[in-house]
Amino acid sequence: QVQLVESGGGLVQTGGSLRLSCAASGRTFSSYALGWFRQAPGKEREIVAAISWIGGTTYYADSVKGRFTISRDNANLYLQMNSLKPEDTAVYYCAARPHTIGVITSMREYDYWGQGTQVTVSS
Numbered sequence: 001q002v003q004l005v006e007s008g009g010g011l012v013q014t015g016g017s018l019r020l021s022c023a024a025s026g027r028t029f030s031s032y033a034l035g036w037f038r039q040a041p042g043k044e045r046e047i048v049a050a051i052s053w054i055g056g057t058t059y060y061a062d063s064v065k066g067r068f069t070i071s072r073d074n075a076n077l078y079l080q081m082n083s084l085k086p087e088d089t090a091v092y093y094c095a096a097r098p099h100t101i102g103v104i105t106s107m108r109e110y111d112y113w114g115q116g117t118q119v120t121v122s123s
Contacts, residue, residue, distance in 0.1 A: 009117030022077040022094030033100035038090035091116040
């Protein structure tokens, strides 16, 4: 069982920045496809960004392109969020799928999830 722990959420004003981090307890992210999802109140969970294990291929939802950057190292997953908007307010989750080379964008294909971290953007 892989436990994922997110950190870095909080309250920020419109136009501000936050950096989310996700770490796997007791292991590295070697051979894992990784992703960030978010869920706002009353809405379904949606993909924000994803990154492959090899080659650093990335995917971004249209709503965050040009503002968010996903990155990773051997032990951590990051989401740099700039120019934040009130509509970015949500609980953000990291997700991992082992032994996967490409980018995974479907929620159903991820095996492990973090507990979520709240991001609130005030207007």
